[in-house]
Amino acid sequence: MKIKRLELSGFKSFVDRTVVNFDHAIMGIVGPNGCGKSNIVDAIRWCMGEQSAKHLRGKSMEDVIFNGSESRTPADFAEVTLTFENDDPTDVPIEYKDYAEIAVTRRLHRTGDSEYLINKTPVRLKDITDLFLGTGVGTKAYSIVEQGKIGLIVSAKPEDRRLLIEEAAGITKFKSRKKQAERKMELTQQNLLRVGDIVAEIE
Numbered sequence: 008m009k010i011k012r013l014e015l016s017g018f019k020s021f022v023d024r025t026v027v028n029f030d031h032a033i034m035g036i037v038g039p040n041g042c043g044k045s046n047i048v049d050a051i052r053w054c055m056g057e058q059s060a061k062h063l064r065g066k067s068m069e070d071v072i073f074n075g076s077e078s079r080t081p082a083d084f085a086e087v088t089l090t091f092e093n094d095d096p097t098d099v100p101i102e103y104k105d106y107a108e109i110a111v112t113r114r115l116h117r118t119g120d121s122e123y124l125i126n127k128t129p130v131r132l133k134d135i136t137d138l139f140l141g142t143g144v145g146t147k148a149y150s151i152v153e154q155g156k157i158g159l160i161v162s163a164k165p166e167d168r169r170l171l172i173e174e175a176a177g178i179t180k181f182k183s184r185k186k187q188a189e190r191k192m193e194l195t196q197q198n199l200l201r202v203g204d205i206v207a208e209i210e
Protein backbone atom coordinates (compact mmCIF):
# COMPACT_ATOMS: atom_id res chain seq x y z
CA MET A 8 0.00 0.00 0.00
CA LYS A 9 1.42 3.33 -1.06
CA ILE A 10 0.36 6.62 0.49
CA LYS A 11 -1.05 8.95 -2.20
CA ARG A 12 -2.48 11.80 -0.20
CA LEU A 13 -2.78 13.20 3.31
CA GLU A 14 -5.56 15.61 4.21
CA LEU A 15 -5.56 17.40 7.56
CA SER A 16 -8.04 19.72 9.16
CA GLY A 17 -7.96 21.06 12.72
CA PHE A 18 -5.04 18.71 13.44
CA LYS A 19 -2.37 20.30 15.68
CA SER A 20 -0.97 23.37 13.86
CA PHE A 21 -2.92 22.56 10.64
CA VAL A 22 -6.13 24.43 11.49
CA ASP A 23 -7.21 24.98 7.86
CA ARG A 24 -7.72 22.06 5.49
CA THR A 25 -4.29 21.12 4.14
CA VAL A 26 -3.58 18.53 1.44
CA VAL A 27 -0.18 16.89 0.98
CA ASN A 28 0.14 14.88 -2.23
CA PHE A 29 2.77 12.12 -2.19
CA ASP A 30 3.39 12.13 -5.95
CA HIS A 31 7.01 11.01 -5.97
CA ALA A 32 8.87 7.96 -4.75
CA ILE A 33 10.98 10.10 -2.44
CA MET A 34 9.77 13.31 -0.88
CA GLY A 35 11.24 15.61 1.72
CA ILE A 36 9.40 17.96 4.05
CA VAL A 37 11.49 20.96 4.91
CA GLY A 38 10.85 24.11 6.89
CA PRO A 39 11.99 26.15 9.87
CA ASN A 40 11.89 24.80 13.42
CA GLY A 41 8.38 24.44 14.76
CA CYS A 42 6.63 24.84 11.38
CA GLY A 43 4.85 21.48 11.69
CA LYS A 44 7.05 18.88 9.92
CA SER A 45 6.74 16.34 12.72
CA ASN A 46 3.01 17.10 13.02
CA ILE A 47 2.64 15.59 9.53
CA VAL A 48 4.18 12.32 10.73
CA ASP A 49 1.99 12.50 13.86
CA ALA A 50 -1.06 12.89 11.58
CA ILE A 51 -0.14 9.78 9.59
CA ARG A 52 0.44 7.79 12.77
CA TRP A 53 -2.81 9.06 14.37
CA CYS A 54 -4.88 8.26 11.29
CA MET A 55 -3.49 4.70 11.27
CA GLY A 56 -5.02 4.23 14.73
CA GLU A 57 -2.36 5.33 17.25
CA GLN A 58 -3.93 5.17 20.72
CA SER A 59 -1.07 6.61 22.77
CA ALA A 60 -1.10 10.40 23.18
CA LYS A 61 2.54 10.15 24.30
CA HIS A 62 3.55 8.66 20.94
CA LEU A 63 1.95 11.73 19.38
CA ARG A 64 3.95 14.00 21.66
CA GLY A 65 0.92 15.06 23.71
CA LYS A 66 -0.47 14.57 27.21
CA SER A 67 -3.98 13.60 26.20
CA MET A 68 -5.57 12.74 22.87
CA GLU A 69 -7.34 16.13 22.86
CA ASP A 70 -3.90 17.69 22.27
CA VAL A 71 -4.14 16.70 18.59
CA ILE A 72 -6.98 19.22 18.11
CA PHE A 73 -5.87 22.74 17.11
CA ASN A 74 -5.84 24.59 20.42
CA GLY A 75 -6.10 28.15 19.12
CA SER A 76 -3.73 31.02 18.52
CA GLU A 77 -3.78 34.79 18.97
CA SER A 78 -5.92 35.20 15.88
CA ARG A 79 -7.84 31.89 15.74
CA THR A 80 -10.23 30.19 18.13
CA PRO A 81 -9.57 26.52 18.97
CA ALA A 82 -11.02 23.95 16.55
CA ASP A 83 -13.97 21.76 17.58
CA PHE A 84 -12.50 18.67 16.00
CA ALA A 85 -9.46 17.25 14.23
CA GLU A 86 -9.76 15.19 11.07
CA VAL A 87 -7.11 13.38 9.07
CA THR A 88 -7.63 11.33 5.90
CA LEU A 89 -4.90 9.11 4.48
CA THR A 90 -5.47 7.86 0.96
CA PHE A 91 -3.62 4.76 -0.20
CA GLU A 92 -3.17 3.41 -3.69
CA ASN A 93 -4.52 -0.14 -3.65
CA ASP A 94 -1.57 -1.39 -5.70
CA ASP A 95 -1.69 -4.96 -4.38
CA PRO A 96 -5.34 -5.95 -3.74
CA THR A 97 -4.19 -9.30 -2.27
CA ASP A 98 -2.78 -7.24 0.60
CA VAL A 99 -6.16 -5.93 1.79
CA PRO A 100 -9.30 -7.59 3.21
CA ILE A 101 -11.56 -8.97 0.47
CA GLU A 102 -14.21 -6.21 0.81
CA TYR A 103 -11.69 -3.56 -0.32
CA LYS A 104 -9.93 -5.44 -3.09
CA ASP A 105 -11.94 -3.80 -5.94
CA TYR A 106 -11.21 -0.23 -4.87
CA ALA A 107 -8.41 1.64 -6.71
CA GLU A 108 -7.93 3.83 -3.63
CA ILE A 109 -8.56 3.26 0.05
CA ALA A 110 -9.17 6.34 2.18
CA VAL A 111 -8.89 6.00 5.95
CA THR A 112 -10.33 8.84 8.03
CA ARG A 113 -10.08 9.49 11.76
CA ARG A 114 -12.03 12.28 13.45
CA LEU A 115 -11.91 13.38 17.08
CA HIS A 116 -14.30 15.93 18.56
CA ARG A 117 -13.48 18.02 21.61
CA THR A 118 -16.47 16.35 23.31
CA GLY A 119 -14.48 13.10 23.14
CA ASP A 120 -16.58 11.56 20.34
CA SER A 121 -14.42 9.84 17.79
CA GLU A 122 -15.01 8.21 14.43
CA TYR A 123 -13.10 6.04 12.00
CA LEU A 124 -14.10 5.71 8.35
CA ILE A 125 -12.88 3.65 5.43
CA ASN A 126 -13.93 5.09 2.07
CA LYS A 127 -16.39 7.34 3.95
CA THR A 128 -18.15 4.40 5.65
CA PRO A 129 -18.00 4.33 9.47
CA VAL A 130 -15.94 1.41 10.76
CA ARG A 131 -14.42 0.19 14.04
CA LEU A 132 -10.79 0.73 15.03
CA LYS A 133 -10.37 -3.04 14.61
CA ASP A 134 -11.31 -2.71 10.91
CA ILE A 135 -8.53 -0.14 10.47
CA THR A 136 -6.02 -2.41 12.25
CA ASP A 137 -7.13 -5.40 10.14
CA LEU A 138 -6.79 -3.34 6.96
CA PHE A 139 -3.14 -2.66 7.70
CA LEU A 140 -2.19 -6.10 9.04
CA GLY A 141 0.62 -7.63 7.02
CA THR A 142 1.13 -4.57 4.81
CA GLY A 143 4.01 -3.10 6.81
CA VAL A 144 1.81 -0.03 7.37
CA GLY A 145 0.30 0.65 10.80
CA THR A 146 1.22 2.11 14.14
CA LYS A 147 3.33 -0.86 15.24
CA ALA A 148 4.78 -1.74 11.84
CA TYR A 149 7.97 -0.58 10.23
CA SER A 150 6.55 2.05 7.87
CA ILE A 151 7.53 4.87 10.22
CA VAL A 152 11.20 4.80 11.11
CA GLU A 153 11.81 7.49 13.67
CA GLN A 154 15.06 8.66 15.24
CA GLY A 155 16.69 5.86 17.20
CA LYS A 156 14.51 3.11 15.67
CA ILE A 157 17.35 1.51 13.70
CA GLY A 158 19.43 1.31 16.89
CA LEU A 159 16.45 -0.25 18.68
CA ILE A 160 16.04 -2.89 15.97
CA VAL A 161 19.73 -3.75 16.02
CA SER A 162 19.79 -4.12 19.79
CA ALA A 163 16.32 -5.70 20.11
CA LYS A 164 15.76 -9.17 21.55
CA PRO A 165 15.59 -11.83 18.80
CA GLU A 166 11.86 -12.43 19.56
CA ASP A 167 11.08 -8.71 19.03
CA ARG A 168 13.12 -8.59 15.84
CA ARG A 169 11.26 -11.68 14.65
CA LEU A 170 7.94 -9.75 14.92
CA LEU A 171 9.24 -7.21 12.39
CA ILE A 172 10.37 -9.96 10.03
CA GLU A 173 6.99 -11.66 10.34
CA GLU A 174 5.22 -8.39 9.46
CA ALA A 175 7.49 -7.94 6.43
CA ALA A 176 6.78 -11.53 5.35
CA GLY A 177 3.02 -10.94 5.69
CA ILE A 178 2.59 -13.56 8.43
CA THR A 179 1.18 -11.23 11.12
CA LYS A 180 -2.33 -11.17 9.67
CA PHE A 181 -2.53 -14.97 9.64
CA LYS A 182 -1.29 -15.17 13.23
CA SER A 183 -3.92 -12.62 14.26
CA ARG A 184 -6.69 -14.50 12.39
CA LYS A 185 -5.52 -17.78 13.96
CA LYS A 186 -5.81 -16.19 17.41
CA GLN A 187 -9.33 -14.93 16.60
CA ALA A 188 -10.36 -18.38 15.33
CA GLU A 189 -8.97 -20.05 18.46
CA ARG A 190 -10.91 -17.61 20.65
CA LYS A 191 -14.12 -18.40 18.72
CA MET A 192 -13.48 -22.16 19.03
CA GLU A 193 -12.99 -21.80 22.78
CA LEU A 194 -16.26 -19.85 23.11
CA THR A 195 -18.06 -22.47 21.03
CA GLN A 196 -16.59 -25.21 23.20
CA GLN A 197 -17.93 -23.45 26.33
CA ASN A 198 -21.36 -23.03 24.69
CA LEU A 199 -21.39 -26.73 23.81
CA LEU A 200 -20.62 -27.62 27.42
CA ARG A 201 -23.51 -25.41 28.60
CA VAL A 202 -25.88 -26.97 26.03
CA GLY A 203 -24.72 -30.43 27.22
CA ASP A 204 -25.56 -29.48 30.82
CA ILE A 205 -29.01 -28.18 29.85
CA VAL A 206 -29.75 -31.32 27.78
CA ALA A 207 -28.66 -33.49 30.72
CA GLU A 208 -30.98 -31.51 33.06
CA ILE A 209 -33.97 -31.89 30.72
CA GLU A 210 -33.36 -35.61 30.27
Ligand code: ATP
Pocket residue numbers: 018019020038039040041042043044045046047070071072073074075
Ligand atom coordinates in the same frame (compact mmCIF):
# COMPACT_ATOMS: atom_id res chain seq x y z
P1 ATP B 1 11.51 20.91 14.53
O1 ATP B 1 12.19 21.23 13.23
O2 ATP B 1 11.94 21.82 15.64
O3 ATP B 1 11.52 19.46 14.91
P2 ATP B 1 8.82 20.74 13.41
O4 ATP B 1 8.75 21.45 12.10
O5 ATP B 1 8.90 19.26 13.36
O6 ATP B 1 9.94 21.34 14.33
P3 ATP B 1 6.43 20.32 14.91
O7 ATP B 1 6.96 19.70 16.13
O8 ATP B 1 5.76 19.45 13.89
O9 ATP B 1 7.54 21.20 14.22
O10 ATP B 1 5.35 21.44 15.27
C1 ATP B 1 5.41 22.16 16.44
C2 ATP B 1 4.39 23.27 16.35
O11 ATP B 1 3.08 22.71 16.36
C3 ATP B 1 4.51 24.16 17.56
O12 ATP B 1 4.51 25.50 17.10
C4 ATP B 1 3.26 23.88 18.36
O13 ATP B 1 2.77 25.02 19.00
C5 ATP B 1 2.30 23.46 17.26
N1 ATP B 1 1.23 22.62 17.81
C6 ATP B 1 1.33 21.39 18.36
N2 ATP B 1 0.11 20.96 18.80
C7 ATP B 1 -0.75 21.96 18.53
C8 ATP B 1 -2.14 22.14 18.74
N3 ATP B 1 -2.92 21.21 19.32
N4 ATP B 1 -2.72 23.30 18.32
C9 ATP B 1 -1.96 24.26 17.72
N5 ATP B 1 -0.66 24.15 17.49
C10 ATP B 1 -0.05 23.02 17.88
